[in-house]
Amino acid sequence: xxxxxxxxxxxxxxxxxxxxxxxxxxxxxxxxxxxxxxxxxxxxxxxxxxxxxxxxxxxxxxxxxxxxxxxxxxxxxxxxxxxxxxxxxxxxxxxxxxxxxxxxxxxxxxxxxxxxxxxxxxxxxxxxxxxxxxxxxxxxxxxxxxxxxxxxxxxxxxxxxxxxxxxxxxxxxxxxxxxxxxxxxxxxxxxxxxxxxxxxxxxxxxxxxxxxxxxxxxxxxxxxxxxxxxxxxxxxxxxxxxxxxxxxxxxxxxxxxxxxxxxxxxxxxxxxxxxxxxxxxxxxxxxxxxxxxxxx
Amino acid sequence: xxxxxxxxxxxxxxxxxxxxxxxxxxxxxxxxxxxxxxxxxxxxxxxxxxxxxxxxxxxxxxxxxxxxxxxxxxxxxxxxxxxxxxxxxxxxxxxxxxxxxxxxxxxxxxxxxxxxxxxxxxxxxxxxxxxxxxxxxxxxxxxxxxxxxxxxxxxxxxxxxxxxxxxxxxxxxxxxxxxxxxxxxxxxxxxxxxxxxxxxxxxxxxxxxxxxxxxxxxxxxxxxxxxxxxxxxxxxxxxxxxxxxxxxxxxxxxxxxxxxxxxxxxxxxxxxxxxxxxxxxxxxxxxxxxxxxxxxxxxxxxxxxxxxxxxxxxxxxxxxxxxxxxxxxxxxxxxxxxxxxxxxxxxx
Numbered sequence: 323x324x325x326x327x328x329x330x331x332x333x334x335x336x337x338x339x340x341x342x343x344x345x346x347x348x349x350x351x352x353x354x355x356x357x358x359x360x361x362x363x364x365x366x367x368x369x370x371x372x373x374x375x376x377x378x379x380x381x382x383x384x385x386x387x388x389x390x391x392x393x394x395x396x397x398x399x400x401x402x403x404x405x406x407x408x409x410x411x412x413x414x415x416x417x418x419x420x421x422x423x424x425x426x427x428x429x430x431x432x433x434x435x436x437x438x439x440x441x442x443x444x445x446x447x448x449x450x451x452x453x454x455x456x457x458x459x460x461x462x463x464x465x466x467x468x469x470x471x472x473x474x475x476x477x478x479x480x481x482x483x484x485x486x487x488x489x490x491x492x493x494x495x496x497x498x499x500x501x502x503x504x505x506x507x508x509x510x511x512x513x514x515x516x517x518x519x520x521x522x523x524x525x526x527x528x529x530x531x532x533x534x535x536x537x538x539x540x541x542x543x544x545x546x547x548x549x550x551x552x553x554x555x556x557x558x559x560x561x562x563x564x565x566x567x568x569x570x571x572x573x574x575x576x577x578x579x580x581x582x583x584x585x586x587x588x589x590x591x592x593x594x595x596x597x598x599x600x601x602x603x604x605x606x607x608x609x610x611x612x613x614x615x616x617x618x
Numbered sequence: 619x620x621x622x623x624x625x626x627x628x629x630x631x632x633x634x635x636x637x638x639x640x641x642x643x644x645x646x647x648x649x650x651x652x653x654x655x656x657x658x659x660x661x662x663x664x665x666x667x668x669x670x671x672x673x674x675x676x677x678x679x680x681x682x683x684x685x686x687x688x689x690x691x692x693x694x695x696x697x698x699x700x701x702x703x704x705x706x707x708x709x710x711x712x713x714x715x716x717x718x719x720x721x722x723x724x725x726x727x728x729x730x731x732x733x734x735x736x737x738x739x740x741x742x743x744x745x746x747x748x749x750x751x752x753x754x755x756x757x758x759x760x761x762x763x764x765x766x767x768x769x770x771x772x773x774x775x776x777x778x779x780x781x782x783x784x785x786x787x788x789x790x791x792x793x794x795x796x797x798x799x800x801x802x803x804x805x806x807x808x809x810x811x812x813x814x815x816x817x818x819x820x821x822x823x824x825x826x827x828x829x830x831x832x833x834x835x836x837x838x839x840x841x842x843x844x845x846x847x848x849x850x851x852x853x854x855x856x857x858x859x860x861x862x863x864x865x866x867x868x869x870x871x872x873x874x875x876x877x878x879x880x881x882x883x884x885x886x887x888x889x890x891x892x893x894x895x896x897x898x899x900x901x902x903x904x905x906x907x908x909x910x911x912x913x914x915x916x917x918x919x920x921x922x923x924x925x926x927x928x929x930x931x932x933x934x935x936x937x938x939x940x941x942x943x944x945x946x947x948x949x950x951x952x953x954x955x956x957x958x959x960x961x962x963x964x965x966x
Contacts, residue, residue: 421624
């Protein structure tokens with residue numbers, strides 16, 4: 323998938339303002355950013371649902387605009403809103419979508435199993451929980467066994483348990499050798515799931531790399547947090563590698579750029595009560611790139 | 619299963635699993651059919667009240683006309699007082715050769731009717747009293763088939779209306795709801811042609827309409843209502859199908875313009891309701907004022923009504939197919955073309 327310099331404006335609003343990226347086969351690629359960053363529009367252009375004002379998209383070696391019917395069976399799209407047929411059960415939804423691609427009903431049952439909805443097969447879509455609907459909509463996107471899967475905020479508005487269930491589903495899809503492109507506004511989630519991420523804000527890509535490289539490239543200090551009272555702030559200040567020490571009601575926080583040295587010294591002293599080590603996250607990357615706190 | 623069949627099945631399941639839709643498709647028009655059917659069952663047989671005092675050949679003759687419900691009084695004064703109070707439209711007293719007739723002018727049409735009948739009967743008696751053969755003879759009989767009762771008008775009218783409502787609402791609401799829920803977008807991402815989606819919806823609409831027609835005609839044919847179909851009823855089928863397509867096209871047009879189901883429901887009602895009242899669904903159109911009859915010619919429901927009635931109950935021949943079929947086909951082409959032009963896959 324190769325995207326070159328796509329632009330899309332709605333009136334004065336530049337929804338997508340010069341996005342270029344490429345995704346290799348089998349890659350799990352995430353587009354992150356706050357709401358209104360242009361993630362969904364970017365995805366829609368790549369899927370072939372919208373025409374870019376300028377720029378080109380090559381998907382599986384072909385241009386997606388205008389609608390290219392031969393390419394459609396090879397891509398699977400889960401839409402932001404759960405788009406289902408009214409009053410049909412989970413199984414019927416999958417069977418209907420399967421038949422649109424000329425796929426048999428047996429495949430629909432495999433999909434229910436993959437997303438863990440086998441026991442909900444005969445439940446109508448409006449009786450499913452938010453997480454179950456999301457999983458069903460992902461199953462609908464996968465029912466025709468596409469090579470490339472687009473997921474738009476699959477984990478939005480889910481409780482933590484449902485999110486984790488969905489992560490397992492997404493990993494299972496990747497293990498089947500699919501290329502996945504997905505958007506999210508949860509940075510922590512992207513860090514765990516994605517091979518590579520693009521951080522978007524105001525229609526532009528600010529950074530694109532593996533999550534680890536992005537965080538490492540930030541060169542941010544590590545924070546070592548201990549229980550308050552384990553040692554005094556003055557003792558902490560003289561520890562090897564300690565750059566800065568802060569104490570609040572509950573904990574003592576030591577900031578360091580040499581976490582190995584500091585942790586070694588703490589272990590020697592036996593002062594590891596309540597130890598937590600916080601390294602920089604993609605949120606820090608976002609903060610660094612935009613100069614403002616990340617707010618989903 | 620093919621995409622066409624599974625889409626039709628999905629739409630059909632969505633239809634019959636929705637209780638409100640089922641109600642408005644089958645029960646609601648049926649309520650009109652039953653109410654109007656019972657209301658007009660005895661229409662035309664209602665008799666006029668008439669006060670009578672005394673007895674004689676004239677009063678017997680009046681009784682034989684079958685137009686009156688007699689109210690017997692002992693004295694003329696009592697009866698006249700009742701007429702003056704507005705409790706009776708008129709009174710006839712017969713005492714030997716003297717006939718006294720008193721009536722209230724407040725209802726001029728009724729007064730005219732009664733006066734005409736009373737004078738007619740008296741003249742007949744006078745003529746008979748001369749013992750000569752009457753010089754003028756009237757050969758009169760009613761022109762309708764003797765079975766043409768109100769139910770014969772009501773059933774095809776309400777059937778057309780019910781089918782039209784279902785076609786408009788079915789097309790409009792499916793379109794709006796599928797666009798809003800992004801089902802259309804999802805379908806667009808599948809290798810399916812738009813015409814497959816369209817034809818599967820048309821097939822479901824026609825299927826539902828056939829069930830409606832069978833139910834309405836079945837209920838109308840119950841002995842209670844007494845609908846009788848004429849020999850050419852099968853010729854109504856092409857008009858019926860073209861009518862469904864015309865209203866389906868209207869529904870597509872409504873669905874193309876409306877963003878929400880609520881707006882679509884309102885718009886569909888605005889289109890269908892006036893048409894129902896102005897096209898002779900609930901009462902025969904030839905009884906309405908001329909301007910309304912002219913106006914009704916622009917509505918497809920009028921032509922669907924006329925066309926279906928011609929074959930279902932009037933027993934017309936195939937030549938009566940021409941006008942309704944041409945008008946409805948033209949309507950389908952024009953409205954369908956506009957709907958296709960303004961159709962949108964998704965909200966912009």
